[in-house]
Amino acid sequence: MVEPPNSGKPRDDIEAGPQPTADEQRPPFSPPEPALFSLTDLSFWYGEKQALADITIDLPLNKVTALIGPSGCGKSTLLRCLNRMNDLIPRTRVAGRVEYRGQEIYASDIDPVEVRRRIGMVFQKPNPFPKSIYENVAFGARVNGYRGNMDELVERSLRQAALLKEVSDDLKKSGLALSGGQQQRLCIARALAVQPDVILMDEPCSALDPIATLKIEDLIRELVEEFTIIIVTHNMQQAARVSDYTAFVLADERGAGRLIEYGPTQEVFTNPKEERTEGYITGRFG
Ligand SMILES: Nc1ncnc2c1ncn2[C@@H]1O[C@H](COP(=O)(O)OP(=O)(O)OP(=O)(O)O)[C@@H](O)[C@H]1O
Numbered sequence: 001m002v003e004p005p006n007s008g009k010p011r012d013d014i015e016a017g018p019q020p021t022a023d024e025q026r027p028p029f030s031p032p033e034p035a036l037f038s039l040t041d042l043s044f045w046y047g048e049k050q051a052l053a054d055i056t057i058d059l060p061l062n063k064v065t066a067l068i069g070p071s072g073c074g075k076s077t078l079l080r081c082l083n084r085m086n087d088l089i090p091r092t093r094v095a096g097r098v099e100y101r102g103q104e105i106y107a108s109d110i111d112p113v114e115v116r117r118r119i120g121m122v123f124q125k126p127n128p129f130p131k132s133i134y135e136n137v138a139f140g141a142r143v144n145g146y147r148g149n150m151d152e153l154v155e156r157s158l159r160q161a162a163l164l165k166e167v168s169d170d171l172k173k174s175g176l177a178l179s180g181g182q183q184q185r186l187c188i189a190r191a192l193a194v195q196p197d198v199i200l201m202d203e204p205c206s207a208l209d210p211i212a213t214l215k216i217e218d219l220i221r222e223l224v225e226e227f228t229i230i231i232v233t234h235n236m237q238q239a240a241r242v243s244d245y246t247a248f249v250l251a252d253e254r255g256a257g258r259l260i261e262y263g264p265t266q267e268v269f270t271n272p273k274e275e276r277t278e279g280y281i282t283g284r285f286g
């Protein structure tokens, strides 16, 4: 009797073929610019709860990348994984790789304090210290033992944060006496004063009015000439206005955030590849 094809016997005439190379395992989109961060299968847990699952993404140098997605999908968690801010939260665990300039930032010989100096952060609610404008900006540099001319550093940082003109006549005034938008720019100046490479921004405009928001957006476009910016935003117009690339994150059925789509902002917003992305950006869910 002639055996029919596919009789279940193992075939020895075919091979699995070559294993995918590391490059082929990267996601379908990788920006043409050099990657500042390269994440591979990044997962994150708060205790038992998994908040991020298998995030693989390259974030380019000197560009603005926006992280978008519904509330609770893990955007802030992802941002905090980039500068080891999550280390400060007890009972958390990270798996996978986060390379920054080719160096694994979770390696045992890496100092998380130095990581956080190079990779600065600005939060949702402006949080100046109850100190003068000058001291707010000088604070981080002092802590890091800055030995240069402090007056110059404060002035330069305030100028870079587009705040100098509004405050130059009274740097002794309390940071808390500024408007919300000015306070947020003060926090940006404070982040810049430690001379970081990257600024992570977690919904930096959500507590601001439209005019203060536009000022921060203009500032982001100026800063990206010199820095790399990763911004979390719920505002789709803002993501479209300020970012070069957009990453869309969505929680899976277990609640762990996964990267659904990533690409040039223009493409993600006008011609998304995934229906779920389109649903989110057009406001059908989230
Ligand atoms: N400190 C924490 N301890 C325990 N669980 C946390 C903690 N922070 C966040 N989570 C959980 O992790 C998940 C992701 O939270 P995360 O704050 O990263 O979401 P998000 O996308 O930034 O949401 P939002 O848009 O509302 O800011 C959520 O389920 C949240 O409840």
Ligand SMILES: [Mg+2]
Binding pocket: 075, 076, 077, 202, 232
């Ligand atoms: Mg958040």
